Amino acid sequence: MSGWRIEARDPSDPAAVAAVAAYSAELDSLLGASSPTISDPRLDDYRAPGGTFLLVVSDDGAVLGCAGLRTIQTDAYGDVAEIKRMWVSPLLRGQGAGRALLERLHEETRHLGLGSVVLDSKRELHDARRLYLAAGYAEVGRYNDNADATVWMRLDLGVRRPTYAAVLLVDAEGRVLLQHRDEHAPRAPLQWGMVGGAVEAGESPEQAAYRELLEETGLAPASGELALWRSEAFAWSDGSMADYHLYVAPTAATDADVVLGEGLAIVFVTPDEIQALPLTESGEHFLTAFLGSPAYRALLG
Known part of the structure; x- marks a missing residue:
């Protein structure tokens, strides 16, 4: 495996589209047919000034992971950053890429001027839940109306500006x-x-x-x-x-x-x-x- 890096891309970039497709395909293999919420059509949510889209890319150009970050408003926590479409290729797992991608998302959250990160997931995705819990996330009550989710998590970063x-x-x-x-x-x-x-x-x-x-x-x-x-x-x-x-x-x-x-x-x-x-x-x-x-x-x- 060659080296890898994390970089921001427009969510409509072909490499970003391919990463989301790979993410959806893996969910299909694990959970059955994915819900329509996997393909969020609001690409502007993942563009400045309220969001970003990240790719994990190998030195030879292969797309090995992705994650989106967008600003949303919640009743319980006010304006927060929400992580969507976080995925790391099986080829890269165990090499610290998931934690590095998560830390980059936290950094981007701070630069959005937000102090809290939320995400929704499925309880069956055990590896993902272990990653989030190890990073300090706690399970919380439902904060959105995503019928496909079965677990909701939140991390308080402690500061609103880095x-x-x-x-x-x-x-x-x-x-x-x-x-x-x-x-x-x-x-x-x-x-x-x-x-x-x-x-x-x-x-x-x-x-x-x-x-x-x-x-x-x-x-x-x-x-x-x-x-x-x-x-x-x-x-x-x-x-x-x-x-x-x-x-x-x-x-x-x-x-x-x-x-x-x-x-x-x-x-x-x-x-x-x-x-x-x-x-x-x-x-x-x-x-x-x-x-x-x-x-x-x-x-x-």
């Missing part, structure tokens, strides 16, 4: 620790960006900064060593927004001290090299500001 904590470590030569994102990154795959990630429910941005740094690099500065440099709402070119909290610190660590926990590489990069890298939108925005700031000059001693 909040990220990022860490900029600077070594004695003025190099900044950056991450080369892999092909499974929910945004900007294969580009370079800052070390860090989402602030989890019940966690402060500072706590998230230390946790993310340890998880991604194995580096564990003492409490108080990371200093808050900037907190800012950032808007991507697609109009979605997130709150960023950036922490900075000098470091004696080297590339050899980094234990890679996420991405393709995490290394120290010179300012000149940074300008030549394919940077994420947020990385370009914040790194440009940081490298021209008094805070960066102060870290150089």
Whole structure:
């Protein structure tokens, strides 16, 4: 099996149509003839600004999975994101694709400005239910009128807009620790960006900064060593927004001290090299500001 990636496609794209057909065919084989609700004609539901459609695609172009996300209104929970048509090919099962696809859907939910995800399914689909339960979903009462469903589930993401904590470590030569994102990154795959990630429910941005740094690099500065440099709402070119909290610190660590926990590489990069890298939108925005700031000059001693 070659490598795979998750990417957004228009729901009318031939590859998306083929994925939904494969999904429906597998349901037919498991449950008998699928209901008409499998072929939802409202394709605009899965387009910006209220939704998205994702495909899992192998490096050689084979379609190995799909999932749709749309905004709906419910009596019990208000506006929520609903997952539809989630499917991973048997060829890819057991390789983490289902969980990665689900995490990408959660990321897209946050970028829609929503804090809750719902889905309906059939109780007979045991593998799917195990995936959702392992990700923290809980069974809830019926939230829609889908006569074909026998189980309904919901996950509270805890925030209505994504909040990220990022860490900029600077070594004695003025190099900044950056991450080369892999092909499974929910945004900007294969580009370079800052070390860090989402602030989890019940966690402060500072706590998230230390946790993310340890998880991604194995580096564990003492409490108080990371200093808050900037907190800012950032808007991507697609109009979605997130709150960023950036922490900075000098470091004696080297590339050899980094234990890679996420991405393709995490290394120290010179300012000149940074300008030549394919940077994420947020990385370009914040790194440009940081490298021209008094805070960066102060870290150089």
